[in-house]
Amino acid sequence: MFDDRSPIYQQIADKIKEDILSGALGEDEQVMSTNQYASFYRINPATAAKGFHQLIEEGVLYKRRGIGMFVSPQARDKLLAERRDRFFEQVVDAVVSEARMLGIPLSDVVRRIEGGR
Amino acid sequence: MTLAIEADGLTLRYGDTVAVDHLSLRLDGGKIYGLLGRNGSGKTSLLAAISAFRRATSGTVTVGGAVPFENAAITRQICFVRDRVDAQDQDRVRCVLQLARRLRPNWDQGYADRLIKRFDLQVNKRVGALSRGGKSALSVVLGLASRAPVTIFDEAYLGMDAPSRYAFYEELLDDYIANPRTVIVSTHLIEEVDKLFEEVMIIDRGRLVAHEETDTLRSRGVTVTGPSAAVDRFVAGHTLLGEQRLGGTKAATIYGELSDGDRAGARSAGLELGPMGLQELFVHLTKDREPAR
Numbered sequence: 576m577f578d579d580r581s582p583i584y585q586q587i588a589d590k591i592k593e594d595i596l597s598g599a600l601g602e603d604e605q606v607m608s609t610n611q612y613a614s615f616y617r618i619n620p621a622t623a624a625k626g627f628h629q630l631i632e633e634g635v636l637y638k639r640r641g642i643g644m645f646v647s648p649q650a651r652d653k654l655l656a657e658r659r660d661r662f663f664e665q666v667v668d669a670v671v672s673e674a675r676m677l678g679i680p681l682s683d684v685v686r687r688i689e690g691g692r
Numbered sequence: 693m694t695l696a697i698e699a700d701g702l703t704l705r706y707g708d709t710v711a712v713d714h715l716s717l718r719l720d721g722g723k724i725y726g727l728l729g730r731n732g733s734g735k736t737s738l739l740a741a742i743s744a745f746r747r748a749t750s751g752t753v754t755v756g757g758a759v760p761f762e763n764a765a766i767t768r769q770i771c772f773v774r775d776r777v778d779a780q781d782q783d784r785v786r787c788v789l790q791l792a793r794r795l796r797p798n799w800d801q802g803y804a805d806r807l808i809k810r811f812d813l814q815v816n817k818r819v820g821a822l823s824r825g826g827k828s829a830l831s832v833v834l835g836l837a838s839r840a841p842v843t844i845f846d847e848a849y850l851g852m853d854a855p856s857r858y859a860f861y862e863e864l865l866d867d868y869i870a871n872p873r874t875v876i877v878s879t880h881l882i883e884e885v886d887k888l889f890e891e892v893m894i895i896d897r898g899r900l901v902a903h904e905e906t907d908t909l910r911s912r913g914v915t916v917t918g919p920s921a922a923v924d925r926f927v928a929g930h931t932l933l934g935e936q937r938l939g940g941t942k943a944a945t946i947y948g949e950l951s952d953g954d955r956a957g958a959r960s961a962g963l964e965l966g967p968m969g970l971q972e973l974f975v976h977l978t979k980d981r982e983p984a985r
Contacts (some may be wrong), residue, residue, distance in 0.1 A: 577887065579910065579967045579968065579969040579970075580910060580967050581967070582907035582908075583887060583906075583907055583910075584907055610869045611743055611868060613865065614865060614866055616738065616867060617861065617862065617865060617887060617888070618887040618888070619724055619865075619889060619890045619906070620868075620869055620888065621723065621890045622887070622890065622906070622907065625907075
């Protein structure tokens, strides 16, 4: 489930963001408690709490005292906007530099994207 | 109730052997701690001093601010178990459990009964007739059902097979969530349990070499791979744990915090930075070698 690539709490936060982006978690929907999450994924509850805390700080989740944590309204829109910003930097720029290294003209890349071979 | 555990210059010596060497440590309590160390590194001696089974040769150890040695008010709060049971071979398992029930103020008999079932513990057998796995199971039941404010599992799983060990990790986590307390688990099967630990201590040759939050410690180990000269330039000034060479390529293992600037610098120098698992980091920090620079 979790790997050594990044801190576990970070991976927990990322996984919940993925669930919001994919629509598996809807706006104002309640998320698992940290203890449920810890027990389900077999991780220390403090680690799970740290991941949830980060999401609250970022405004992705909000807390209702005594009830639990919920997905913020507009969380999905905000995450989508962030992802769109990163898309050019992480996906497109990587394609461009790989194409340059391989000597593929960018016009070929553009043609391919636009559907012409 | 949370009892802090504090060691200050703690030393345990058996004849000429120094098992624990001027070790200082503070555990706030209320967490699951992992104690990692090789065989003979002093894990059991340290835990035995905390549990009042051993008296410090010099230095001090306190639990909840008091010295635990010959202090019944403190030792009642501490449950120390390992892979063999501190009982006579001819004692029946049932009697060992009954004794624990009488001595342990927080003993939960219903929970003990569920654990006995789950670990298939033969309560009518004599302790001496139990298999290795059976002895470990008895230890684990004693450790969990005691619900002691300080519970210490010193490689208690040693005799257990993998399915039983995973059952133990599951019970430990769920019971800790339901009844938070201080738990110390010593182990060298790191990959199986490291995600259960909030903090990790690594001891080597009686000394504490690391004590961090688990995620922090995990981020401290980095492998740097790339052209030899560039790797050498990058690792200068960092604690070098090891290096390997293949032709003009070098992979170096460093220990320490990298800033965002360090990481960006590595990328622009054509170096690849890789994560290191806790187990690998543990191996590097405790292998036989001269101390790192």
